[in-house]
Amino acid sequence: MSALPTSLTLGSLRVDVPVVLAPMAGITNAAYRRLCAEQGAGLYVCEMITSRGLVEGDQHTRDMLVFDELETTRSVQLYGTDPVYVGKAAEILCAEYGVAHIDLNFGCPVPKVTRKGGGGALPWKRGLLAEILEQAVAAATPYGVPVTMKTRKGIDDDHLTYLDAGRIAQEAGCAAIALHGRTVAQAYSGAADWDAIAALVEHVDIPVLGNGDVWEAADAIRMVEQTGAAGVVVGRGCLGRPWLFRDLAAAFRGEEVATLPTLGEVAAMMRRHAELLCQHMGEERGCKEFRKHVSWYLKGFAAGGEMRRSLGLVDSLAALDRLLAELDPSEPFPVAELGSPRGRQGSPRERVVLPEGWLDDADGSGCHLQEDASETTGG
Numbered sequence: 001m002s003a004l005p006t007s008l009t010l011g012s013l014r015v016d017v018p019v020v021l022a023p024m025a026g027i028t029n030a031a032y033r034r035l036c037a038e039q040g041a042g043l044y045v046c047e048m049i050t051s052r053g054l055v056e057g058d059q060h061t062r063d064m065l066v067f068d069e070l071e072t073t074r075s076v077q078l079y080g081t082d083p084v085y086v087g088k089a090a091e092i093l094c095a096e097y098g099v100a101h102i103d104l105n106f107g108c109p110v111p112k113v114t115r116k117g118g119g120g121a122l123p124w125k126r127g128l129l130a131e132i133l134e135q136a137v138a139a140a141t142p143y144g145v146p147v148t149m150k151t152r153k154g155i156d157d158d159h160l161t162y163l164d165a166g167r168i169a170q171e172a173g174c175a176a177i178a179l180h181g182r183t184v185a186q187a188y189s190g191a192a193d194w195d196a197i198a199a200l201v202e203h204v205d206i207p208v209l210g211n212g213d214v215w216e217a218a219d220a221i222r223m224v225e226q227t228g229a230a231g232v233v234v235g236r237g238c239l240g241r242p243w244l245f246r247d248l249a250a251a252f253r254g255e256e257v258a259t260l261p262t263l264g265e266v267a268a269m270m271r272r273h274a275e276l277l278c279q280h281m282g283e284e285r286g287c288k289e290f291r292k293h294v295s296w297y298l299k300g301f302a303a304g305g306e307m308r309r310s311l312g313l314v315d316s317l318a319a320l321d322r323l324l325a326e327l328d329p330s331e332p333f334p335v336a337e338l339g340s341p342r343g344r345q346g347s348p349r350e351r352v353v354l355p356e357g358w359l360d361d362a363d364g365s366g367c368h369l370q371e372d373a374s375e376t377t378g379g
Ligand SMILES: Cc1cc2nc3c(=O)[nH]c(=O)nc-3n(C[C@H](O)[C@H](O)[C@H](O)COP(=O)(O)O)c2cc1C
Pocket: 022, 023, 024, 025, 026, 027, 047, 048, 077, 105, 106, 107, 108, 150, 180, 211, 212, 213, 214, 233, 234, 235, 236, 237, 343, 344, 377, 378, 379
């Protein structure tokens, strides 16, 4: 068993703890990143933005590139299928937005994305993957900005891509590769395959970040111990539980901390989350965005259906305060929830939707894929 990593090095960037907030479309906006950062330490990646949208100045894309004033390490995930757009987008992120880290999304399982050969489908085209990574690295290197890629095991069990992707990422000059231990066909179902993470660690020299099914800080420690990963990427486990980052930071310091907030403390966290969303987006949109988090915060608590429904319709901070005041602040944390999955799970796909003939050629150099400017569905 190797020693526990205490920090994470991505090229010139040093992260105090080997913990990364997984990019999650519609979730990891500036407000949520700040909320998590207030709890712990780590790298907090912005939700995915599209290369083409950024290059063409699409307003929606630009609106997503908002950073909190306290966010000193700006980290952004780019989606792209065209090396030229990805290169240009990386240049814009470095030159205009002062980012310190760029991650590239090659894991998205959404049919709308894989149908066009994007996301988790793309690494099948080894040559095209290399071209995209090389362009991104070439654009970011003059700024000293590390580029990483995030991917899945492959399209399905018969079409695994992650070991080749790791080698290609390393050859292209990527600073690390993050592996979600599921195939595209699995979407979010079943269990993440940590053995694949270990196999990738064996296969490449660059740092490997392990991703999938870290629900508690102890899972993160188990993952790095079992796989030799340089760090962990945490997604669904922190939904409605930003304090998980406190526990993770403590765990990598060798302490065993499991924060178990009372309902009163959870309510205070909900208020803080809503307040940050409103600061960044205005009260109307901020409250609307907040609604999707309510059921995650209250998971396992006794709050009744009527209260949940009202919170799910909240339209002002004043209304939120009135509702939160009705909760029993002394209700203890529902410990039965610990270690259990939250957020998306779904079922496996019978068939991954791919462009016609996609699997016939595993190189795809110079291949031109239609890239959407407004792809926001995430991974
Ligand atoms: C709501 C949601 C949105 C996501 N959006 C993205 C995304 O934009 N980019 C990406 O690479 N992965 C995305 N993912 C995948 C996560 O980053 C992560 O790989 C996955 O959830 C597995 O990690 P976990 O078990 O810790 O959740 C998303 C996941 C969820 C649940």
